[in-house]
Amino acid sequence: MALIRVEHVDKSFASRHGSIAIMQDITFEVKDSDFLAIVGPSGCGKSTLLRLIQGLDRPTAGAISFRGQPVAGVCTQMAMVFQSFALYPWLTVSQNVAFGLEALEWPKEKIGSQVERYISVTGLDGFQEAYPRELSGGMRQRVGLARALAVEPAVLLMDEPFSALDALTAESLREEILQLWRDPALPPEAVILVTHNIEEAIQLADRVIVLSRRPGHVLETIDVDLPRPRDRKSGPFYDLTDRIYSLITQGGAPLPPPSGADGRSAS
């Protein structure tokens, strides 16, 4: 059963010189227990797509549904992890993790135990009363992750969660996310990861959707059938990386504009 269905989605933004098409005719499905990665060059609308899926923004055309229901307004059964962490500097680690639960109006004691659980799951024990400012980038993103997981979302949305981290920190956090993902007791039924890092996508995801340059459209959907843990230096890993890379660099030509749309004329 499809958890999320994205059908023929277009998105364009009004600008001073007319409307700019960000993406065109995007169609894909997210199934239960899917770890999906969306890759593409910068400006292809990856992050916008993620926001459309959660309902933070509306598509110009097309439809997005979650469990068969069209997404109207913000869907709180999904939770987002932000590139910039988006932690509230005036809230402690615990308070940040509790942020979403308070909005869901959980009873106080339940919030407390839930927060403790996800703080320890993400390895933040001992940092409960710290402020985000006092944490390193890697620790901050753990808080972002704990905050998202704590609301037990059906879908975890990750918007370039590792790109603000240095390479070593990012690598260790990726490993930990895979471990959490493998734990059946932990919430998300599906993960959508947006990234411009091809290797990261192949390392983490079961399927990779490759988007073209702006206006973004789906160039190809690639199943990653490599056994985990995946070895970046293995031949198949390298071949897959190479394939996606050439898809993006060569196949990135825009679609012939569908009748009526004049997406490129503006940019």
Place this chain on the structure above:
Amino acid sequence: MAGTWDDRAGIENGDRPSSGGSPTARTTRGPSAASMPSAGRSVALYLAIPVLVGVAGATTLGLSFTGLLPYLPTAAVDVSYSFLRMLAAYAASLGFALAYGYYAASRPTGERVMIPVLDILQSVPILGFFPVAIVFFVNLTGPGSWLGPNIASVFLIFTSMAWNMVFGVYESLKTLPSELREAADTFGVRGWKRFQRVLFPATVNRLVYNSVLSWTGGWFFLVEAEIFTTNSHALPGIGSYLSFAASAGNGEKFVAGLLMLVLVIALLDFAVWRPLGRWAERFRYDTSPSGEGEVAGPNRDPSGRFRRAAAYVTRGVRSGVSRVTTPLVQLAAITVRPVRKPTAFQRSAFYYVALGAILVSVWLIVIAITVAVFHIFTGPIAPWVRGDLLLVPFAVAASTARVAGAYAICLAIALPLAVFVARRPRASRVGLPIIEVIASFPATALFPVIIFVLVPYLSPNGAAVLMLLTGMLWYLFFNLLSGVRSLPPDLEEAARSYGLKGRQFFRRVLFPGIFPALVTGSITAFGGGWNTLIVAEYLQVGAHQSLSVLGVGQMIDIGYARAPAGYPLMVAALFALVATVIAINELLWKPLYRRAAEQFRYD
């Protein structure tokens, strides 16, 4: 416990923006560390200031300390009157700032009107409206009521406090990173919870810093308002206390009043603003999209809450004002468009001549309208007023010249001083807190001394310029200091490695580097100057002692003092002043500001 290896990686890469955390790097660069002395030292400092004032005041006037003692209780009572007025005005400002700032930031249509309106209001010399406000509120509450003058003075203090707090709220909501809003959206945080958890906390840091400045400005205007009303509707308060003491030649009483005022200000600073400022640090947020350590605007500057606050005040200058002013600027541009291709000098000469011409015609129009309105509604205008009305253009010109002169002196003092202080971190660690406390002391409290003691030595004009100086210097100094401080060290190093020195260094590196701060400081300094005019140009206490020099402040005061026949003069002078201030802001400062923002940016 922070021993996982990725944390160590974060700290090793402390200078990388992405690692963000690097708490050690943050705190050493942090705002508090640079200028804030240790607790023990600051206690000593705060005790030292009132004592020093007492000793210095007493000894220079040749008084005995025991002579001060009997006056202290009455001075304390008067200071608490003033303090209550401040408190009332501050509470009103806080509510106003939150409401106005919130609506301006969240309603696009509101923003288009509310912010330009606010910008005009804050650039207008509020003190000029004080006489009008007294007349209004006294008539409203009935003559003889204590309520009228009190409301008028609270209103005046409110107007001096509110603007910069509104801009603080507005800008912190506008610069709140979009992910922080989005995160609230993704978790469905709405309504009151959103205000309580996200929006209000976002404004706290700015509100606290801007409150410091609001109180400083508030004291300034409070004292000025109380001095101003000494003659007509005397308000019990420290300003009138000092004014009476000075006019009676009672040195002990004056010093006692000064002592109490300094004590209250130092106490507030030590017991309220410093702890509050430290607490508010928590509410700072990073504005760059990647969430790194970069902090918005003047916050980037590492030291001195006062300086940061001073810079905030004028940040409103850049907000959405051009919509209102473009027609004016275009008009000026049309007027000055020459036939042949002129040199740059000719072009700017044309521009300023046109500016002057516009100003004079605006003055004349304002006078004509005022005369017409008063003639229609209150009957013919008294002959002496007619004569004085014709002098208004000259008065505005004289006042402008005085403010410009005081500004030049300020610049000559502030620029070298700022460079000196900025270059000596150790000296500034001790010196800055002292300068900050001195700066937060309302110079208006010393005006009676200037007027009654120094006029014979300085000539009335000199005394007026001296008073203007006290109302302008700090803005310029703190902005320049902030500018010199935030000059990127690598730009300076590059200059040194190429052997740039002296004049070359000033022209190529220092001046362009601090130009934005200079413009901001100049705008605020002029703002302070216009406000100080009202007291600096005319003051009469008792029958014999007075100060009066031709100027727009004098016109307003004379018009007020000789009510009701003088009202046309008061109103005409006030509006001529307002028109001048707005014109100078729009046609001189804002183009410079835009240029500064475009050309001399290095981030």
